[in-house]
Amino acid sequence: MFFIHVHCVKGGKMKSGIRQWALGCAAGCLVLASALSAATAGTVKVGAIFAVTGPASFLGGPEARSAEMVVEKINKAGGINGDTVELIVKDSAGSSEKAVSFAKQLIEEEKVVAIIGPSTSGESMAVKKVAEDGQTTLISCAAAEVIVDPVARYVFKTPQKDSFAAQMIFEEMQRLKINTIAIAAGNDGFGKAGKEQLEKMAPSFGIKVAASETYDSKATDLSALVAKLKADASIQAVVNWSVVPAQAIIAKNMRQVGWQAPLFQSHGFGNIKYAQAAGAAAEGIIFPCGRLLVADALEAAHPQKALLTQYKSDYEAKYKEDASAFGGYAFDAMNMVAAAIKQAGNDRAKVRDAVEGLQKFAGVGGVFSFTPQDHNGLAIDSFAMMTVKDGKFILYQGR
């Protein structure tokens, strides 16, 4: 701007009066524009990329709503250091291409200080490089471990690691003396990553994978698959790694053919709606999940207790739907960004350092302590084993 202003002064020597006038106008406009932006300097822009619609909308919907809720609350309380937070939510509809172009737009045009999201692992991997190149903090709300392994300087994630979930499941199987299992997984990114993880880890727990099946993640009936698995008498338990609605369908189909083998699900089962969708068939499903689902049952001294009950009641009062672990991912991401901005101001590089410096940060997903090597910051105790009893989630106490 200063450059153009100088140009304008030089323009005085030009012959054409019109040109001089036009340049003067342009400079005037720029001065005006800079004055306007100075007037709105009390705004911190945060970008968000969520799959609000499309196949991953069960993640993106609650995530966008949770992030908006956090921002609304911050702004009601006077913003961060007096600055209003402006959350710019982009709906990627679960598409990596869209997520990438939105990330570029947020970084280059909107000049956001940090980005939260995307919702799915595929999108997060696609956006990872954009965030690195743009030197903008990205706090992903997707599960896959590859997002933060290897560690990228600007990329963080809030959901618990897949491998922790697999480890908890296998440890429980050892307690139940289960040594031959079947794995069923959806053919989306989440299912594939989980299946690989399970297959890789099973031998170290002395567990044999007798069958490993992949199905269409939008499948509407899995009775043929279940019939096939049931026919193998050596299979003692089934681990299903998928998202809705298949995880409810497999539960129903198993019980409908009269198969009572234990069914383990991934942490993707963490929404009471899915248990309700499976109805009576959901009883006894075992799965690892964050403690949000059993917030009321936690002892009062638990570091997450107050936060979890607060988030749950706020979300449920505002949106008239059950809070889920997914919304919690975005709730944590937004709170981390807010905490970092509070500490570092509206500065991308300093915000990144501040996020990495967060220690014992209680969130919905667990208690986060980031290090330069660990951009997830959660330990295995961020998961608890849960089960379904009388249509409700309860802490699992053994069969």
Added chain:
Amino acid sequence: MSLDLFFQYLFAGITYGAIYAVVAIGFNIIYNATGIINFAQGEFVMLGGMISISLLPFMPLWCAIAAATALTMLIGAAIEMLFIRWLQSPSVLRMIIITIGISILLRESALHIWGESIRSLPYFYGNEITTFSLGSVHISPQVVWVIAASGVMMGGLSLFFKSTPIGREMRACAANRTAALLCGVNARNMVTLSFMLSAGLGALAGCVMSPITYTQYDSGTSLAIKGFTVAILGGLGNSMAAVAAGILLGIIEAFSVSVVPLAFQDAISIAILLIILFVKPHGLFGSSEAARLKDF
């Protein structure tokens, strides 16, 4: 393969197949009346399920299903009147694009009204874990409902077309529109009626299968693809062939699980479709002559 496993696959296949067949018949009814493929057919199925689920808290299950079917029929009629009826001799391509537009419109509206969550009607009989046992084969009662409802719909439809005056008028329009017009049949009303019929059929199917498959705002799309495959497989416009083709496809899909991963199910059905299109382009049960003399 043991006999039990065989029957278990068979019933799974017949269940898929019956659902595909009903969707395919919806395609056929409109195809016969207008010569177009209504790509919003899957959305009718979704609407039936969604509306009945929303009505359920206020009335018994049967009323909710009946009301949802009636409402979806009205929506079908409204769509025809708003988007199709006023067109002066529209080209097939234009009508197809219109129906694709309508399907997107319906899907997005459903997303705004019902959100992205999955819903379902309760099981009509028993609950999620109730089963009938035939020997050592277990079948959910809802599967019986789906098969029975599909059968009743198909039977009722064929009776309607064969022995009611309106049904005969519709067939006349399908066989030769100009001749039907000359005989005093109101062809435009017949087109509206065909949209209503296929909407109602889809909606009813959507209600019956909702407990098994769940209903989501975008669940219509994949069903429409399967239904379309079956309609082509049987020969476009031939409803009885669609039933046979639907059940055949369902059974092939179910049995394919024993050899290839379930995720390839769709690939198998599309591969079959392609083979049929190469070898018998007028469908499994159609002949090129019959295709020219299309009838229900």
